[in-house]
Amino acid sequence: MITAVEGRYIYNYILQQKKAKWLADKLLQVTMSQKINLTINGFARLCLEKKEINEDDAGWRTEESCPFLEENCCTIYTVRPFACRSFASTEDCHASDTAQISERLLVINTVTMQLLEHLGQKEYWGNMLDVLVALAGNKENKDVKKYINNDEKIESAINNTLTAEPVPGFLVKPDEAEEVAQYLHTVFSEKVGARTIEQIFNNK
Numbered sequence: 001m002i003t004a005v006e007g008r009y010i011y012n013y014i015l016q017q018k019k020a021k022w023l024a025d026k027l028l029q030v031t032m033s034q035k036i037n038l039t040i041n042g043f044a045r046l047c048l049e050k051k052e053i054n055e056d057d058a059g060w061r062t063e064e065s066c067p068f069l070e071e072n073c074c075t076i077y078t079v080r081p082f083a084c085r086s087f088a089s090t091e092d093c094h095a096s097d098t099a100q101i102s103e104r105l106l107v108i109n110t111v112t113m114q115l116l117e118h119l120g121q122k123e124y125w126g127n128m129l130d131v132l133v134a135l136a137g138n139k140e141n142k143d144v145k146k147y148i149n150n151d152e153k154i155e156s157a158i159n160n161t162l163t164a165e166p167v168p169g170f171l172v173k174p175d176e177a178e179e180v181a182q183y184l185h186t187v188f189s190e191k192v193g194a195r196t197i198e199q200i201f202n203n204k
Contacts, residue, residue: 003120003164006081007131011141013079024147026067027133034160036126040110041117041165048169081128082116107176108183115187118167118201126161133157
C-alpha cells in the first residue's frame with residue numbers, strides 16, 4: 001500500500017531516467033487488482049470509535065507478485081515505497097507464507113505508515129499498482145499515459161483506490177506509548193529545508 005506522495009516520487013525518478021515506456025509496460029502487465037476497503041488511518045479511526053472491524057476485511061492482502069521485481073531484485077530500489085523499505089522478517093518467507101516481524105517493529109512501521117498517509121491526505125491511497133496507474137492520468141505523467149493509452153484501465157485503478165485520511169490517533173498499547181512518543185519526537189524534530197516535520201504536518 002502506498003500514498004500518492006510515494007507514487008509521485010516513483011514517477012519523478014522514472015521520468016528522470018527517461019523510462020516512461022518501461023513503466024507503462026510494467027503497469028500494463030497487471031491484470032488483477034482488488035478494491036481496498038480501508039486506509040491505515042481509516043482502520044485506526046474506526047478502532048478509536050470502538051467500531052468492530054476485522055483487519056482481514058480491510059483488503060490489504062494481495063497474492064500478486066510485484067512487476068518491479070526482476071530476477072528477485074527491485075528495479076526501483078532507490079525510490080521504493082515505505083512498505084518495501086520497512087519489510088523485515090525473522091524467518092525465510094515465501095509466496096506461500098507470510099513474514100514474521102517483531103511486535104516492536106510492527107508498531108513503529110504502522111505509526112510511520114499513518115504519518116505518511118497523513119502527508120498524502122485527500123489524495124490516492126491504495127495498492128501500489130493501482131495508485132501508479134491512477135497517477136498516469138495526471139498531466140505531468142502524460143509521457144507514461146500515452147503508452148498506457150487505456151482510459152478504462154486508469155478509471156478502474158482510480159475506483160480501486162481510497163482517499164488518504166489524516167491521523168485520528170495511534171493504536172498503541174500502554175507499554176508501547178513511551179517508545180512511540182520518543183520516536184515521534186525524533187521524527188517531528190527533523191528539518192526539511194527551514195521547516196521541521198512537525199511544522200509541515202501542521203501546514204505551518
